[in-house]
Amino acid sequence: MSTPTAAGGAVAAIRPRHTVPISLADLATTAGARVPTAAAEVTGVSLDSRSILPGDLYAALPGAVTHGAAFVEGAKAAGAVAVLTDPAGEDRALAAGLPTLVVEKPRNVLGAVAAKIYGEPTKGLRLLGVTGTNGKTTTSYLLDSVLRTIGQAALIGTIETRIGSGAQAEVVKSVRTTPEATDLQALFAVMRDKHVAWCAMEVSSHALAMGRVDGARYAVAGFTNLTQDHLDFHKTFEDYFAAKASLFTPERCDLAVVNIDDEYGRRLAAQTVVPLVTVSTTREADWTVAAKHQSEHGTTVLDIQGPGETLSVEIRLPGDFNVANALLAVAMLRQVDVPAEAIAAGLQTAAVPGRMETFTRADGLAVIVDYAHTPDAVALALQAARGATKGRLFAVVGCGGDRDAGKRPAMGAAAARTADVVIVTDDNPRSEDPATIRAAAVEGARAAVPGVELREVGDRREAISTAIGLAGPGDTVVVLGKGHETGQDVGGVIHPFDDRETVRELLAATQEKAL
Ligand SMILES: CC(=O)N[C@H]1[C@@H](OP(=O)(O)OP(=O)(O)OC[C@H]2O[C@@H](n3ccc(=O)[nH]c3=O)[C@H](O)[C@@H]2O)O[C@H](CO)[C@@H](O)[C@@H]1O[C@H](C)C(=O)N[C@@H](C)C(=O)N[C@H](CCC(=O)O)C(=O)O
Numbered sequence: 001m002s003t004p005t006a007a008g009g010a011v012a013a014i015r016p017r018h019t020v021p022i023s024l025a026d027l028a029t030t031a032g033a034r035v036p037t038a039a040a041e042v043t044g045v046s047l048d049s050r051s052i053l054p055g056d057l058y059a060a061l062p063g064a065v066t067h068g069a070a071f072v073e074g075a076k077a078a079g080a081v082a083v084l085t086d087p088a089g090e091d092r093a094l095a096a097g098l099p100t101l102v103v104e105k106p107r108n109v110l111g112a113v114a115a116k117i118y119g120e121p122t123k124g125l126r127l128l129g130v131t132g133t134n135g136k137t138t139t140s141y142l143l144d145s146v147l148r149t150i151g152q153a154a155l156i157g158t159i160e161t162r163i164g165s166g167a168q169a170e171v172v173k174s175v176r177t178t179p180e181a182t183d184l185q186a187l188f189a190v191m192r193d194k195h196v197a198w199c200a201m202e203v204s205s206h207a208l209a210m211g212r213v214d215g216a217r218y219a220v221a222g223f224t225n226l227t228q229d230h231l232d233f234h235k236t237f238e239d240y241f242a243a244k245a246s247l248f249t250p251e252r253c254d255l256a257v258v259n260i261d262d263e264y265g266r267r268l269a270a271q272t273v274v275p276l277v278t279v280s281t282t283r284e285a286d287w288t289v290a291a292k293h294q295s296e297h298g299t300t301v302l303d304i305q306g307p308g309e310t311l312s313v314e315i316r317l318p319g320d321f322n323v324a325n326a327l328l329a330v331a332m333l334r335q336v337d338v339p340a341e342a343i344a345a346g347l348q349t350a351a352v353p354g355r356m357e358t359f360t361r362a363d364g365l366a367v368i369v370d371y372a373h374t375p376d377a378v379a380l381a382l383q384a385a386r387g388a389t390k391g392r393l394f395a396v397v398g399c400g401g402d403r404d405a406g407k408r409p410a411m412g413a414a415a416a417r418t419a420d421v422v423i424v425t426d427d428n429p430r431s432e433d434p435a436t437i438r439a440a441a442v443e444g445a446r447a448a449v450p451g452v453e454l455r456e457v458g459d460r461r462e463a464i465s466t467a468i469g470l471a472g473p474g475d476t477v478v479v480l481g482k483g484h485e486t487g488q489d490v491g492g493v494i495h496p497f498d499d500r501e502t503v504r505e506l507l508a509a510t511q512e513k514a515l
């Protein structure tokens, strides 16, 4: 398994190198650019100078922070043979002596260019895409767990990319939920070379807005829900919705499967012009949950009703929101004719790292590690935990730096409304002052529930330890926000930190005293 060094670095380690070189003149046609006077043969592409391999086209893009043209010399030194850039980058690219394609908006042609370089790798691959604020990773894991039972499958998302199965699988830890188009097309090429038939993937709103999935066409696209997140990037909620909705257009997918539990799902269903199938846990829809019960070994058994059929499935993931995720997955899979037996078999074994993962101490204290990092997810994860808790409910919660600041008070408020005790801590402060981030969450919590029992403990291990120290048999501690993450980003330095490991250690260390 490779580990990421820089953005795209891990993908560079598995990119195919055996492709037939493509002439720059051909790429000029694809990009709609003037053919450069100097010829070049291209075998790969990257938009990051730190991930260039010999023979690559370097896409020097304008960004929010800097312009990729500033790194052309570095890209050349690493073996780049040509550049794709915009008019602002042209001079620097030519000054480096590399043949250069210039287009007004290079990001808009990157998907098509990358697909061309890697030989249109999605031909023969059936793509299932999932978008929405929460539930993308979970639903993708459910899809993947099923698809693996019927053939060679791949998964792309927040946690990792996994191509194929067993010892032969290629596994790359993710740096983003949806890779940039250059990496995405390279990953599709690896899939093609490994004879993968199915790929389930998360499609983030950033990806849709930034053209990362251009050149990919989904056999089926699924929508989970839309609630507050990412308003640092999208500016308005309408922009955020429009980005998500752009997946459900004839250019990008053949069929839309939309959860209409929330208002935005209903709007999307009303406006999409692609063939539509609806799912809902609360109202009439094409796919619904006819019956639901807990089995004695803690799983949830669902009777799912679709057009002309009923499927009985069992899921190990707790929480009502996971019923919605399972329903969406089932509908998406049936719409592409995956057999019901395969669906039942795949869902029964599906587990998602860091999503409602439960750890118990011998005295009956439960600790749940979950990835909730939006107000809606914090509320729902805590409500799910509340349902299974006889005693008190503790929430350990923090908010990410350099991300939507507006969600911080709302996350604090959601925690205060549902938990008995709230411990506000740090979660990837990044370049921001951690105390300022915590203060916003504390303020939101106190405004929502003035008398809330609350502590502020910046150090995350200390915060989890405080919660475990205060809690006892019958209580539940929910540690929110980091899930599968293995590092705490403080000022750009990633300090190794894993909520699950920390919980295991603290539960073991307190085991004797607790009994
Ligand atoms: C807001 C956003 O998504 N920004 C992405 C964008 O950055 P940017 O356009 O501002 O680029 P920049 O930093 O100004 O740099 C300009 C260009 O120079 C290049 N460069 C820069 C430095 C260098 O040494 N060499 C080099 O080539 C960069 O690759 C870039 O192409 O393009 C960069 C690559 O081209 C991305 O790495 C970067 O993602 C950053 C890391 C990021 O944090 N993105 C997050 C917010 C994100 O995408 N999240 C979504 C949703 C998460 C979810 O809800 O699941 C995701 O899909 O992960």
Ligand SMILES: Nc1ncnc2c1ncn2[C@@H]1O[C@H](COP(=O)(O)OP(=O)(O)OP(=O)(O)O)[C@@H](O)[C@H]1O
Binding pocket: 132, 133, 134, 135, 136, 137, 138, 139, 158, 177, 202, 224, 225, 321, 322, 324, 325, 354, 355, 356, 370, 371, 372, 373, 376, 377, 378, 380, 381, 483
């Ligand atoms: N369908 C859902 N509705 C609301 N909340 C959900 C749903 N599914 C999961 N959650 C909550 O959201 C958290 C994140 O879930 P998941 O990782 O599946 O979402 P995601 O959309 O992939 O998130 P990200 O945008 O960070 O990749 C979970 O840990 C859980 O608390």
Ligand SMILES: N[C@H](CCC[C@H](N)C(=O)O)C(=O)O
Binding pocket: 158, 177, 373, 399, 400, 401, 403, 427, 428, 481, 482, 485
């Ligand atoms: N994909 C999410 C991850 C958030 C995880 C949380 N731990 C944080 O750092 O805010 C995002 O980029 O907003």
Ligand SMILES: [Mg+2]
Binding pocket: 136, 137, 138, 157, 158, 159, 177, 202
């Ligand atoms: Mg995800």
